[in-house]
Amino acid sequence: MAIKKNALYSSLWASCDELRGGMDASQYKDYVLTMLFMKYVSDKAKANPYSMIEVPLGARYEDMVALKGDKEIGDKINKIIAALAEKNDLKGVIDIADFNDEDKLGKGKEMQDRLSKLVGIFEGLNLTGNRADGDDLLGDAYEYLMRHFATESGKSKGQFYTPSEVSRILAKVIGIHSDTPQDCTVYDPTCGSGSLLLKVNDQAPRGLSIFGQENDNATSALARMNMILHDSSTAKIWKGNTLTDPQWKEANGKLKTFDFAVANPPFSNKNWTSGLNAEKDEFDRFTWGIPPEKNGDYAFLLHIIKSLKSNGKGAVILPHGVLFRGNAEARIRENLIKQGYIKGIIGLPANLFYGTGIPACIIVIDKEYAQARSGIFMVDASKSFAKDGNKNRLRSQDIHKIVDVFTKQLELPCYSRMVLLSEIAGNDYNLNIPRYIDSSEPEDIHDLSAHLQGGIPNRDIDALARFWQVFPSIRATLFAECKKQAAREGYSEALVKSSDVKSTILNHDEFKTFAAQSLVAFTEWAQRSNLKAIEQAELPKQIIHRISEDLLQSYSQTPLLSKYDIYQILMDYWAEVMQDDVYVLVQDGWLAGKVLRELVVKKGEKLKETPDLVIGKAKYKAELIPPALIVARFFTAEQAQVDNLHSLLDSASQELETYLEENSGDEGLLNDALNDKDKVTKATVTARLKLATDPDEKAALKQAKKLFDFEADAKKALKEAQDALDLAVFKQYPKLSIDEIKSLIVDDKWLATLESNIIAEIERVTQQLANRVKELEERYNEPLPALTQSVENLSYKVAGHLKTMGLEWAL
Structure with missing residues (x-):
């Protein structure tokens, strides 16, 4: 059977448990990722004798498996890795981790058992003939591990990884098109583990020529392995400090220039001048000003601008401070704005990155149209995220919206606008986004007259205009002009009890019509998606891109519903269920729907999966079709x-x-x-x-x-x-016949779930209306005179009861 992504991920993460205790995440990642690399290239070479990586005799993963239980397993693993490194010019890349380190792995039997278990976990992964290989199955697994390692490494050691969600934004906004040639170059001067470069490379139909530099020795090794795992073995990654010793230079000693550049440099580096005389920089990077000695943010930005061709484009992640800090940075910022290099700025949510919790921004550079630039396009996406543990995370819909708005230069209220350079100059070249985009929530103002005299202000009801455009009769059902006091113009009274508002809306014919019409788009999309035509060897990423973009477009004109919320429903279900299903289908075909896998537990071990069926003492897991769907049909x-x-x-x-x-x-x-x-x-x-x-x-x-x-x-x-x-x-x-399998998976499993979730989204939108109506009704239900009279009546009742008890209480 095919390897499911989620199953692969859980197996890989389980391997980490075998190393916990002797070292922290920033260290054991080197062991786990090296082992994954060895397994991958060994299986690759077995399937393809002309593989880019040559695996010499005695250096296969099977040779590691043979060492399980060996007293010298650590030393012998080191020798196997060294042989592979020697044969493929990977010394200093895949041999960073010492598998014979007693301080980290334990001594004697402890090391022997730990490494034997680690080898055994990877032994069970068959990466030989996975048809989804071109879809970066292993590369994505590498990214998965990187993200988890970064999460566990803590604030000071998680900087080797840029969250893939942020990387995708940079990759999509720098101007790569369907006709971008393969010989175009992309450069990252602080490339970390290389994930950002790879995301950019993915955007070009035929890939790009990749160049990177990374100061940390172990991290640059991770980047080299990452490139090979993503089938980009020709990528060139150098070690060294980009600011003091840039490796990519022309024959004349000047900096090499590139078509595209991306970077997530270390925030506010306080040692950037160490070993560098900025005033006499041989590469003329600081023409527009020298950054402060204790803050290197602009040093990296200026290096990138200098490393771009005259028509080059780039995107850099920097802390928000670069947009408004004064003194030397203010002068640099003014000069760059006047040069027209800054095309746009995208404000990101706080707490996205693993090395810091501060908010950051993406500065988009475009040299090609610098002279004609009359403004800077700004996006405030600081409030678009989901909580994920102790971090914030950009959802698929957040990424798509940012990219759509930026690339199409769409101006949305409280979210994005084109800011003219003249306006920026009037603000002393301060680029702080809140100066130009007010994304704050409008204040909910109480009406004192309504509190005193009753009635619901019409202005609050009118503020729900987007709902009344769809539900004009529902407004008339819920509200009417005040009848008790004819002089109370501008106020309405509620016709429905607050507790009955939601049911009134849901049962109204206008809502039922809206709900039915909203599902028409889904039904038509489901027919167009033609999911039953999925064939072996298709690429899952292409499938989800095709159907998700179509769904997004299908709901672009549906009132009240956000096309991005509907898009997120599909993307969430893809991540949770569909992705694994599709990976199985493209490798094993629809007949995989018949498969019930028996769960075999070795003596002394616990069952790791919950069985779907128990027949006698045998336990089975359904690969694609849950038993409940068989029962229902x-x-x-x-x-x-x-x-x-x-x-x-x-x-x-x-x-x-x-x-x-x-x-x-x-x-x-x-x-x-x-x-x-x-x-x-x-x-x-x-x-x-x-x-x-x-x-x-x-x-x-x-x-x-x-x-x-x-x-x-x-x-x-x-x-x-x-x-x-x-x-x-x-x-x-x-x-089961093929047609029955397709119907069970596509109709009964996928589409039924998605439709149910979209119906829930439709009801959620109407819940917003119901909540606001209920809030207004309860807020102004009893005016102050009525409350005062009620208090007075209750006081007299209390006084009466006290008098009966022989007590006097003067009102």
């Missing part, structure tokens, strides 16, 4: 019988529980019949019944036994029916 009568038996069992158990409660108290017949230490069970009741002589006692015991028997019989009948149903389902899998 083929065994509805049998399931109805099981449900009925469940109800009978529940009734029997409830009746027994009630009887025992009524007769087991201090004066209960069962309590008198049994000893204080005896629990009321079928066994104790049966035993006591044989000895009982009192008629009332015997009657109580007989009834208890009868109810215990009823419950036991119900349990037995239910188990027999459920076992028979499970066996019938088990036997149905091999009988």
